[in-house]
Amino acid sequence: MTVVKVFVNYKESILNPEAQAIQQALGRLGYDNITQLKVGKSFELTFADGMTREAIEKEVNEISDRMLANYNMENYTYEISESEDLS
Template identity: 65%
Template sequence: MALAKVYVNYKKSILNPEAEAVHKALKRLGYGDIEDVKLGKYFELTIADGKSKAEIDKEINEICDKLLANYNMENYHYEIVETEAAQ
């Protein structure tokens, strides 16, 4: 089995008010050394055995493009981790 860890974040040009609110709150709490906050989404997709790395990459990219990330506003990246089958 494989585990795809998918990270989706806003593009730099997109205002993220929720991240800005967290950043301001951190400043109010005395964490003035924090220069920026990024807020995004994280997904874990478990993939059954039987697919090659290339097939998994293709499938994950399709899933991200079609569902998980809005290509107008967000970027994504992912990592594939091999896991053991559940006992």
């Protein structure tokens, strides 16, 4: 079983009103040490046994491009974490 975490964030050039609103609210609560705040999505995919690392990375990239991240506005990174049987 292999667990892959995919992190999807807005590209730098994209304004994120949600992040702005949270940062302002935190400022009103007295947390004004935060110079920047980003909000994104995280996905945790558990792959079945018996897949090679290359096969998993290929699928993760395809899945992220096709469904998890909007190519125009977002970019993604991923981490392959627990894995008992990666060959």
